[in-house]
Structures are given as structure tokens and as C-alpha cells.
Amino acid sequence: MAALTAGWPLIGLALNDHERLPDGTLLELGPDDNIAVLRVTGAGWALSKSASDPDSMYVLTRDGVDLVAGYVALTTPGQAGELWAGLRKVQSVPDGNTRLGPPHPVTSARGAHGETGTLTRGGRTGTATVLLPPDLSYAVEITVLAGADADPRVSADAAAMVRSVAFPQDAP
Template identity: 35%
Template sequence: MTRVRWWGTGVVALVLLILCAGLPLVNEALGDRGAPLAPGTVLSAGTERDGARPVTFVVPSAGWVLSKADTSLTSSVELFSGDVVFNLNVVVPLGPLDARRLWDGLGRIVAVGGQTRLGAGPAPITTAHGLTGLTGRLMGRDRAGMATVFATDTLGATVTAAGPPRAFREVAAEVEAMARSVRITAPWP
């Protein structure tokens, strides 16, 4: 008769337990969730050409963290400060693009999520670089924020930021400063 030894199976089970339960804890401890950003950091998104990405913005103050998991520099950048999430998305149009059409499209996209909606009647906004667009409120159950859209002939950008109302009020000026720092290098074929 053959004698069965279970210690090997036990070791394998222990290793799997450590890998499945321990690695997420190690990742969290090592800060895998994000990278803190210094005031004045310039972030860029979009398809890189000649060493540069076409859409940029500036982080105005400390306290913002780059979400590594939710950022794809070819299309979007996500930051967070406490419970407030800031997103910049690059829009590559399939046809003619203007800020009003982009605002309406963003409104439909936001509504699909069911958590928030755009406020009616966006207001004009102009960045420090002369880029014009539309901005307005983003609201939902237990959420407050803002949305901004910019459009050029060849590219667009949407900026959304939202969080619990009190948390958003604390960083609203910083969110507006980031939106006003958006720059789209055009034309970008």
C-alpha cells in the first residue's frame, strides 16, 4: 500500500492563501493606488506625437493624487483628493465638433451612469490660454461637482469632478483652476 502525505497540499494551499490575501495588502501598503502630485505638476493626455501629448493641465496645489489604475495617458487622467474624483478625458471626434455638441454628448454619457447628471444651462469658460468651452454643475444623489468641455477642430476634452457635497466644496476652487489650465495643442491631425 502507498502512504498518502498531505503536507505538500497544505504548503500549496498556504502559498495560494498568502498570494491571494497578502499581495493586495502589500500593494496598498506600498501605495500602488496612486502617486501624490506636487503643486505645479503638468499632466498630459492624448496620443503622443513628437514627444508631446496634445491635452495638458496643471495641478494647482498639494493633496491631489494620480490614480495609476484609472489613468490611460492616451485617453484620460484621473486624480483624487480625498473623496473627490477629477477626470480629464480626450475626445477624438468622428465629425465636426463644437462645445455645445460635446456638452450634450457628455450629458448623455453621465446620465447613463445613473449616479449624476449635468445641470441645465452651461456657462461659457475661457482658459488661461484662450481656449473656450462650456462649464456647469454636475449633481446627483449625495454628489456635487462640475463639468467642463472644450472643443477644437481636431480634438476635444471633457473635465468632470465630483464627490460628496462638503468634500467637493473644499476643493472646488482647485478643480476650477485645473479646468482653466487646460490646453489643447491644435491642430492635431
């Protein structure tokens, strides 16, 4: 009886890994003052509590679409130019058939600059995006992957979340 009583909260945590996020929720990503903010777009996104850590990564899912936002520390501003090549290597680790297309310039709705390109893995397609604050001290890498049967509106909401990235410490 004691083992069951002590273990019940752990079982509950294991079964309740996903936290539903309301539309408009702000997610702060990064340690200390070096944060990026993402705005959840659309209702129904679930945050994986076990795979997410506000200092380093958020993993969200909704109706066949996965969004992973990660914090990347840079030791020098010069490393910013190496991010796409590094992202290509990292993306090929889980699946050798992963393909990351060439980068294209992108600017978020709040003025963050970076690069984006197509991403395919395991029959799923989407994008990979890297965004940087003006001081180039860190980066945010976001991948979005959707299955062929995913609702296009959910993919559009994921793209809107990527475009929502802001670096508040650089705001005037």
C-alpha cells in the same frame, strides 16, 4: 513560498494604486501630438494609476473631490457642436439621477474655448467642462464632483486645474 514571492509585487501594486502628485505637475492627456496639458493645482492630489491612461483619461482625487479628465476624439469639426448633448448622455449612464445643467461659454487661462455647466450626482455637486483646440479635432471633457463636506479650497483648486487646460500644439 514561490507563489508568495511571485505574487508579492502584484499585491504591492494593488495596494499602491494612488500616486501623490506634487503641486504644479503637468499632465499630458491624449495620443501622439494631439495633447492637452493640465497643471495640478494644490498639494495632495492622488492619481489613480489603475483608472488612468495618459492617452485617454486621468482620475484624480483629493479630500472628497474627484476630477476626471477625458480625451474625446472627433472625426469631423462639426461634431464639436454635439459634445454637450453627448456629455449629458454619458453622465446619465452611471446614475439615472445625474443632472447636467445648460452649457455656458468658458475660456481657459491659456485661451482654450468650450462650455461648462453644473453637474450633480449622488448628493455631490460640481461642474462638467468641455474644452476644444482651435482645429476642433478633439476635445477634453473634465468633470469635478465634490461632497457637501468637501473643503472649498480643494474645490477651488479643482476649478483652477480645469482653467489650466492648454493645447500646446496651437501655441504661437
